[in-house]
Amino acid sequence: LANRLGGRPLVLVGMMGAGKTTVGRRLANRLGRSFIDSDEEIERAAQMTIPEIFEQRGEPEFRAGEMRVIARLLKENDVVLATGGGAFVNPETRALVKAEAVSVWLKADLDVLFERVSRRSNRPLLKTADPKGTLEKLIADRYPIYEEADVTVMSRDVPQDNVAADVVSAVL
Ligand code: S3P
Numbered sequence: 001l002a003n004r005l006g007g008r009p010l011v012l013v014g015m016m017g018a019g020k021t022t023v024g025r026r027l028a029n030r031l032g033r034s035f036i037d038s039d040e041e042i043e044r045a046a047q048m049t050i051p052e053i054f055e056q057r058g059e060p061e062f063r064a065g066e067m068r069v070i071a072r073l074l075k076e077n078d079v080v081l082a083t084g085g086g087a088f089v090n091p092e093t094r095a096l097v098k099a100e101a102v103s104v105w106l107k108a109d110l111d112v113l114f115e116r117v118s119r120r121s122n123r124p125l126l127k128t129a130d131p132k133g134t135l136e137k138l139i140a141d142r143y144p145i146y147e148e149a150d151v152t153v154m155s156r157d158v159p160q161d162n163v164a165a166d167v168v169s170a171v172l
Contacts, residue, residue, distance in 0.1 A: 003172040004102070005031075007077040010171060011097050013088035013146055014106040015139065016123050017116035019155045019163060023106060024082035026164035031080065038083045041069050050084075054124035067093045074100045085138075086125075089145050098148070104167055105149035110136055112156070 010027070012020040021037055028035035039050055042065055046053055053062050066084060070093055073081055081101070087093045088103070097103050108116075114132050117123060128134045146152075151170045155163050 005171050009074055009076060009078075009101040010080045010167075011074075011088075011101040011103045012080070012082045012106055012167075013097070013103055013149055014085065014155070015108065015113050015135070015142065015146075016085040016126070017113035017135075018085075018106040018108045019116070019160055020082040020085075020106055022160045023155065023163045023167065024080050026161050027167050028080040030164055030168050033078045033080050034076075036073055036076070036079050036081045038066065038070055038073060038081060038087060041073060042066055042084075045069055049122075051122060051124050063090050063093075066090070067096070071096055085142075088149070089142050094145070094148065098150075102151070102171055103149040104171065105146040105152045106155040106163070106167075107143075107146070107152050108155040110139060113139075 010033070012024050014020055024037070025035050042053070043049055046065060048056070053065070063086065066087055067090060070083060070087060073079070074096060088097060114135055117126060117135065125138070126134055153163065153166050153170055
Protein backbone atom coordinates (compact mmCIF):
# COMPACT_ATOMS: atom_id res chain seq x y z
CA LEU A 1 0.00 0.00 0.00
CA ALA A 2 1.30 3.39 -0.94
CA ASN A 3 0.36 5.59 1.99
CA ARG A 4 1.78 8.04 4.48
CA LEU A 5 2.63 5.19 6.79
CA GLY A 6 5.18 3.64 4.45
CA GLY A 7 6.88 0.82 6.34
CA ARG A 8 7.17 2.88 9.49
CA PRO A 9 5.89 1.50 12.79
CA LEU A 10 2.43 2.68 13.79
CA VAL A 11 2.57 3.52 17.50
CA LEU A 12 -0.54 3.79 19.65
CA VAL A 13 -0.32 6.17 22.59
CA GLY A 14 -2.85 7.26 25.18
CA MET A 15 -4.15 6.56 28.63
CA MET A 16 -4.58 3.24 30.38
CA GLY A 17 -7.99 1.94 29.34
CA ALA A 18 -8.04 3.76 25.99
CA GLY A 19 -8.02 0.38 24.21
CA LYS A 20 -4.46 0.47 22.82
CA THR A 21 -4.00 -3.28 23.07
CA THR A 22 -7.46 -4.33 21.82
CA VAL A 23 -7.58 -1.78 19.02
CA GLY A 24 -3.92 -2.45 18.23
CA ARG A 25 -4.54 -6.16 17.60
CA ARG A 26 -7.47 -5.43 15.29
CA LEU A 27 -5.58 -2.69 13.55
CA ALA A 28 -2.61 -4.99 12.93
CA ASN A 29 -5.01 -7.51 11.36
CA ARG A 30 -6.52 -4.90 9.09
CA LEU A 31 -3.11 -3.64 7.99
CA GLY A 32 -1.53 -7.09 7.67
CA ARG A 33 1.09 -6.12 10.24
CA SER A 34 2.44 -7.77 13.39
CA PHE A 35 1.20 -6.49 16.71
CA ILE A 36 3.57 -5.77 19.60
CA ASP A 37 2.67 -4.59 23.10
CA SER A 38 5.52 -2.75 24.82
CA ASP A 39 4.31 -3.68 28.33
CA GLU A 40 4.47 -7.37 27.40
CA GLU A 41 7.96 -6.95 25.94
CA ILE A 42 9.11 -5.18 29.10
CA GLU A 43 7.76 -8.01 31.25
CA ARG A 44 9.52 -10.53 29.06
CA ALA A 45 12.83 -8.65 29.16
CA ALA A 46 12.69 -8.10 32.93
CA GLN A 47 11.20 -11.49 33.76
CA MET A 48 8.86 -9.62 36.11
CA THR A 49 5.32 -8.28 35.90
CA ILE A 50 4.75 -4.52 35.58
CA PRO A 51 3.45 -4.27 39.18
CA GLU A 52 6.57 -6.14 40.39
CA ILE A 53 8.85 -3.79 38.45
CA PHE A 54 7.14 -0.74 40.01
CA GLU A 55 7.33 -2.29 43.49
CA GLN A 56 10.84 -3.67 43.42
CA ARG A 57 12.62 -1.19 41.12
CA GLY A 58 10.47 1.94 41.15
CA GLU A 59 8.93 4.03 38.38
CA PRO A 60 12.12 5.80 37.16
CA GLU A 61 13.76 2.46 36.47
CA PHE A 62 10.60 1.23 34.75
CA ARG A 63 10.64 4.31 32.49
CA ALA A 64 14.30 3.79 31.56
CA GLY A 65 13.65 0.14 30.70
CA GLU A 66 10.51 1.11 28.78
CA MET A 67 12.54 3.55 26.69
CA ARG A 68 15.18 0.92 25.84
CA VAL A 69 12.55 -1.65 24.88
CA ILE A 70 10.64 0.84 22.69
CA ALA A 71 13.89 1.98 21.01
CA ARG A 72 14.52 -1.65 20.06
CA LEU A 73 10.95 -2.27 18.88
CA LEU A 74 10.95 0.85 16.70
CA LYS A 75 13.61 -0.74 14.53
CA GLU A 76 11.01 -3.21 13.23
CA ASN A 77 9.21 -2.39 10.00
CA ASP A 78 5.51 -2.98 9.41
CA VAL A 79 4.44 -3.28 13.02
CA VAL A 80 1.67 -1.88 15.16
CA LEU A 81 3.12 -1.08 18.58
CA ALA A 82 0.88 -0.43 21.59
CA THR A 83 2.73 1.49 24.31
CA GLY A 84 2.04 1.84 28.03
CA GLY A 85 0.17 5.02 28.96
CA GLY A 86 3.25 6.80 30.32
CA ALA A 87 5.63 5.97 27.47
CA PHE A 88 4.87 8.95 25.21
CA VAL A 89 4.86 11.23 28.26
CA ASN A 90 8.55 10.46 28.83
CA PRO A 91 10.40 13.11 26.74
CA GLU A 92 13.12 10.73 25.56
CA THR A 93 10.68 8.02 24.50
CA ARG A 94 8.43 10.62 22.85
CA ALA A 95 11.35 11.98 20.81
CA LEU A 96 12.20 8.48 19.56
CA VAL A 97 8.59 7.73 18.63
CA LYS A 98 8.17 11.04 16.84
CA ALA A 99 11.36 10.52 14.87
CA GLU A 100 10.77 6.95 13.79
CA ALA A 101 7.04 6.19 13.71
CA VAL A 102 3.58 7.46 12.94
CA SER A 103 1.96 8.08 16.32
CA VAL A 104 -1.76 7.77 16.97
CA TRP A 105 -3.38 9.02 20.16
CA LEU A 106 -6.37 6.94 21.14
CA LYS A 107 -8.36 9.51 23.04
CA ALA A 108 -11.16 8.64 25.45
CA ASP A 109 -13.24 10.35 28.12
CA LEU A 110 -12.70 9.86 31.84
CA ASP A 111 -15.82 7.71 32.28
CA VAL A 112 -14.89 5.37 29.44
CA LEU A 113 -11.34 5.03 30.76
CA PHE A 114 -12.47 4.44 34.32
CA GLU A 115 -14.98 1.81 33.29
CA ARG A 116 -12.32 -0.02 31.29
CA VAL A 117 -9.52 0.12 33.87
CA SER A 118 -11.93 -1.06 36.56
CA ARG A 119 -12.17 -4.40 34.75
CA ARG A 120 -8.44 -5.08 35.11
CA SER A 121 -6.69 -3.91 38.26
CA ASN A 122 -3.05 -4.42 37.26
CA ARG A 123 -2.14 -0.74 37.04
CA PRO A 124 0.25 0.26 39.84
CA LEU A 125 -0.41 3.97 39.27
CA LEU A 126 -4.10 3.49 40.07
CA LYS A 127 -3.57 1.70 43.38
CA THR A 128 -4.65 4.81 45.29
CA ALA A 129 -7.53 5.67 47.62
CA ASP A 130 -9.29 7.48 44.78
CA PRO A 131 -8.44 5.83 41.44
CA LYS A 132 -10.94 7.90 39.48
CA GLY A 133 -9.47 11.12 40.89
CA THR A 134 -5.98 9.85 40.04
CA LEU A 135 -7.09 9.07 36.50
CA GLU A 136 -8.57 12.55 36.21
CA LYS A 137 -5.32 14.13 37.33
CA LEU A 138 -3.31 12.00 34.87
CA ILE A 139 -5.67 13.12 32.10
CA ALA A 140 -5.07 16.77 32.99
CA ASP A 141 -1.29 16.26 33.01
CA ARG A 142 -1.03 14.06 29.95
CA TYR A 143 -3.59 15.21 27.38
CA PRO A 144 -1.53 18.26 26.36
CA ILE A 145 1.37 15.88 25.68
CA TYR A 146 -0.63 13.23 23.80
CA GLU A 147 -1.76 16.12 21.56
CA GLU A 148 1.71 15.95 20.03
CA ALA A 149 0.89 12.63 18.36
CA ASP A 150 0.61 12.79 14.56
CA VAL A 151 -3.05 11.74 14.58
CA THR A 152 -5.84 11.67 17.17
CA VAL A 153 -8.64 9.11 17.02
CA MET A 154 -11.55 9.03 19.44
CA SER A 155 -11.84 5.69 21.23
CA ARG A 156 -15.52 5.64 22.06
CA ASP A 157 -17.10 2.78 23.94
CA VAL A 158 -18.31 1.15 20.74
CA PRO A 159 -17.10 -2.05 19.14
CA GLN A 160 -13.34 -1.65 19.14
CA ASP A 161 -13.29 -2.75 15.54
CA ASN A 162 -14.86 0.54 14.49
CA VAL A 163 -12.08 2.38 16.28
CA ALA A 164 -9.50 0.30 14.40
CA ALA A 165 -11.27 1.22 11.13
CA ASP A 166 -11.13 4.91 12.11
CA VAL A 167 -7.39 4.62 12.69
CA VAL A 168 -6.93 3.00 9.27
CA SER A 169 -8.78 5.89 7.59
CA ALA A 170 -6.70 8.38 9.51
CA VAL A 171 -3.32 6.97 8.55
CA LEU A 172 -3.74 5.59 5.03
C1 S3P B 1 1.14 3.13 32.74
C2 S3P B 1 0.35 2.38 31.90
C3 S3P B 1 0.42 0.92 31.81
C4 S3P B 1 1.81 0.41 32.23
C5 S3P B 1 2.17 0.98 33.57
C6 S3P B 1 2.20 2.51 33.59
C7 S3P B 1 0.99 4.61 32.76
O1 S3P B 1 0.15 0.52 30.48
O2 S3P B 1 2.79 0.75 31.29
O3 S3P B 1 1.24 0.49 34.50
O4 S3P B 1 1.90 5.31 33.23
O5 S3P B 1 -0.06 5.10 32.28
P1 S3P B 1 -1.35 0.58 29.83
O6 S3P B 1 -1.56 1.96 29.30
O7 S3P B 1 -1.26 -0.43 28.73
O8 S3P B 1 -2.31 0.21 30.90
